[in-house]
Amino acid sequence: MVPPAVQFENVGIRYGMGPEVLRDLSFSIPPNSFQFLTGPSGAGKTTLLRLILLSIKPTRGLISVFGKDVSRISNDELTDVRRKMGVVFQEFRLLDHLTTYENVSLPLRVQGKDEASYRNEVVELLHWVGLGDRMHVLPPVLSGGEKQRAAIARALIVRPAMLLADEPTGNVDPSLARRLLRLFVELNRQGTSIVIATHDLGLMDLVDARRLVLGDGYLHIDG
Numbered sequence: 001m002v003p004p005a006v007q008f009e010n011v012g013i014r015y016g017m018g019p020e021v022l023r024d025l026s027f028s029i030p031p032n033s034f035q036f037l038t039g040p041s042g043a044g045k046t047t048l049l050r051l052i053l054l055s056i057k058p059t060r061g062l063i064s065v066f067g068k069d070v071s072r073i074s075n076d077e078l079t080d081v082r083r084k085m086g087v088v089f090q091e092f093r094l095l096d097h098l099t100t101y102e103n104v105s106l107p108l109r110v111q112g113k114d115e116a117s118y119r120n121e122v123v124e125l126l127h128w129v130g131l132g133d134r135m136h137v138l139p140p141v142l143s144g145g146e147k148q149r150a151a152i153a154r155a156l157i158v159r160p161a162m163l164l165a166d167e168p169t170g171n172v173d174p175s176l177a178r179r180l181l182r183l184f185v186e187l188n189r190q191g192t193s194i195v196i197a198t199h200d201l202g203l204m205d206l207v208d209a210r211r212l213v214l215g216d217g218y219l220h221i222d223g
């Protein structure tokens with residue numbers, strides 16, 4: 001049986017000596033599932049995504065990712081787990097000396113793939129996210145929304161087992177937001193588990209998906 005992409009059991013986290021930001025979180029993200037993560041500003045959405053990404057540790061409880069208990073994970077396993085995750089966070093981390101096309105292709109280049117094997121796919125994806133005419137420019141001349149779309153394309157190009165996206169449509173107009181959402185839905189159809197953190201109720205209404213709702217440190221699940 002395929003394990004859940006993510007499993008939390010009684011997880012809590014605090015920053016330093018502060019109060020618990022998240023408390024008693026127990027839930028799972030099934031393989032091939034689509035969910036929104038929502039809740040008011042400061043509710044802990046980014047914190048929850050960072051826990052799943054293993055960039056911060058819980059102060060209590062158990063987290064497993066792709067069936068691995070993260071408290072016992074080796075460095076090699078950690079690298080392997082991270083490779084399976086596509087991540088779009090609010091800081092886009094594009095490399096300023098590479099063009100948009102080169103930034104988006106970079107994960108495939110790092111995997112040792114030959115450019116001829118991926119060029120068309122990268123170009124097609126760049127057109128889909130509305131960057132067809134921005135392919136050959138460097139990130140410093142891109143707008144915030146264009147950088148965000150480049151970061152989305154870079155996360156999707158490797159067809160990750162799980163996509164974690166923090167407000168991925170925060171900087172784009174509503175019609176482009178719907179287009180990006182269609183891209184996430186298509187990726188999900190091809191087998192990727194999707195977690196999208198958003199405040200945008202209109203966006204969530206467009207997809208019949210589970211909602212993980214954070215509030216007062218607790219999580220409840222709608223749908």
Ligand SMILES: Nc1ncnc2c1ncn2[C@@H]1O[C@H](COP(=O)(O)OP(=O)(O)OP(=O)(O)O)[C@@H](O)[C@H]1O
Binds near residue numbers: 018021040041042047
């Ligand atoms: N590095 C940190 N050190 C101390 N406190 C932090 C840190 N990061 C987040 N917090 C606190 O944890 C709480 C949750 O923050 P988080 O960024 O996870 O919320 P969020 O739901 O993503 O918010 P937003 O919707 O505004 O992005 C907030 O009270 C925040 O101040």
